Amino acid sequence: MIDDFHRIKRLPPYIFAEVNALKAEARARGEDIIDFGMGNPDLPTPDHIVSKMVEAVQDPKTHRYSTSRGIPGLRRALSAYYERRFNVTVDPDKEAIVTLGSKEGLANLAQAITSPGDIVLAPNPCYPIHSFGFIIAGGAIRHLPAGNAQEDFREEFMNALRRGVAHSIPKPLAVILNFPQNPTAQCVDLDFFEEVVDFCRHHGIYILSDLAYAEIYFGDTPPPSVLQVPGARDIAVEFTSLSKTYSMPGWRVGFAAGNEKLIAALARIKSYVDYGAFTPIQVAATAALNGPQDCVDDIRAVYKERRDVLIDGLKRAGWDVPAPEATMFVWAPLPRKFSNVGSLAFSKQLLGEAKVAVAPGVGFGEYGEGHVRIGLVENLHRIRQATRSIRSFLADCEPVEPDTAA
Numbered sequence: 001m002i003d004d005f006h007r008i009k010r011l012p013p014y015i016f017a018e019v020n021a022l023k024a025e026a027r028a029r030g031e032d033i034i035d036f037g038m039g040n041p042d043l044p045t046p047d048h049i050v051s052k053m054v055e056a057v058q059d060p061k062t063h064r065y066s067t068s069r070g071i072p073g074l075r076r077a078l079s080a081y082y083e084r085r086f087n088v089t090v091d092p093d094k095e096a097i098v099t100l101g102s103k104e105g106l107a108n109l110a111q112a113i114t115s116p117g118d119i120v121l122a123p124n125p126c127y128p129i130h131s132f133g134f135i136i137a138g139g140a141i142r143h144l145p146a147g148n149a150q151e152d153f154r155e156e157f158m159n160a161l162r163r164g165v166a167h168s169i170p171k172p173l174a175v176i177l178n179f180p181q182n183p184t185a186q187c188v189d190l191d192f193f194e195e196v197v198d199f200c201r202h203h204g205i206y207i208l209s210d211l212a213y214a215e216i217y218f219g220d221t222p223p224p225s226v227l228q229v230p231g232a233r234d235i236a237v238e239f240t241s242l243s244k245t246y247s248m249p250g251w252r253v254g255f256a257a258g259n260e261k262l263i264a265a266l267a268r269i270k271s272y273v274d275y276g277a278f279t280p281i282q283v284a285a286t287a288a289l290n291g292p293q294d295c296v297d298d299i300r301a302v303y304k305e306r307r308d309v310l311i312d313g314l315k316r317a318g319w320d321v322p323a324p325e326a327t328m329f330v331w332a333p334l335p336r337k338f339s340n341v342g343s344l345a346f347s348k349q350l351l352g353e354a355k356v357a358v359a360p361g362v363g364f365g366e367y368g369e370g371h372v373r374i375g376l377v378e379n380l381h382r383i384r385q386a387t388r389s390i391r392s393f394l395a396d397c398e399p400v401e402p403d404t405a406a
Contacts, residue, residue, distance in 0.1 A: 070098020125368030313387025
């Protein structure tokens with residue numbers, strides 16, 4: 001049994017596996033499942049990026065090992081992005097590194113900086129790697145409750161952060177930030193980052209920020225970067241990704257930028273475990289960052305339209321859900337009739353009865369209970385089809401007890 005291994009024993013069963021197994025069984029029976037469960041962008045990668053990839057791969061010189069830190073041109077492109085988007089100067093040689101997606105970068109940084117027993121503060125609910133990357137590395141997680149988007153979110157988060165530091169022995173190593181957040185879609189402003197940076201600098205705590213959804217926003221004000229805060233670079237590193245911005249999830253290319261010491265630690269680990277992304281992918285990623293950005297506007301507009309159609313359709317179905325300000329997700333409180341069955345049981349029943357797959361909120365942490373995450377990863381026709389099915393489901397079906405939900 002794999003549970004004999006120490007690191008595996010620290011990982012709980014993957015709660016999404018139950019819904020995924022039911023989804024696979026339904027599809028094997030020929031059932032049409034509308035899948036909002038996984039945050040897997042379905043839009044095609046823009047043509048000019050694909051063309052650059054094809055051009056680069058035809059050069060045999062690009063077929064050799066790359067470099068784990070990333071090709072210089074791509075690191076310069078990342079630096080240029082930070083300059084024009086955030087008015088932040090990033091040294092491409094000392095303060096930037098290319099990763100195999102932000103997920104790999106976070107996991108490898110956890111391996112680089114975590115000693116057994118180190119405490120890391122992480123929001124709950126959160127994207128699993130934000131906590132389990134450090135658990136795998138031998139650390140311990142203290143959760144910062146962040147389950148509901150509220151007007152007083154900043155005050156509640158800062159109070160949780162203060163308690164986390166006051167009651168942790170040893171002192172926390174780092175705090176994880178992810179705004180706009182997966183799964184809750186919670187957004188923050190630059191004032192929030194300024195307060196967190198001031199607190200963490202005072203206490204000597206690193207900040208690890210995941211800004212994967214920086215460009216998937218729906219209001220007039222783009223999400224800020226923690227690196228915009230003066231002095232943030234003394235303690236902070238930030239991860240970004242091309243997966244959502246340019247619809248390149250399978251390409252597996254992302255970045256880390258910021259504190260030189262943390263970047264150097266990540267570079268040291270990566271030098272032992274990988275040779276970097278395939279060079280043509282990095283060349284294409286450079287073209288994405290340096291090329292025309294109207295494709296980003298188009299991708300953002302698609303997600304906004306999907307969000308609006310989904311929220312309207314759910315409202316018509318009798319399910320009032322707040323519209324997210326950013327990300328490709330809707331964080332939906334369980335319908336009132338199903339509020340007592342739990343997010344996993346509700347997700348399983350929704351799949352079985354309405355043929356609609358969502359992600360149970362408890363899979364992102366205990367404070368995610370009472371919600372489901374709905375990914376904006378189906379086209380408008382399928383979204384409308386789903387909301388009609390949900391409407392019938394809510395009208396006709398009664399909650400099934402958790403131990404009998406199928």
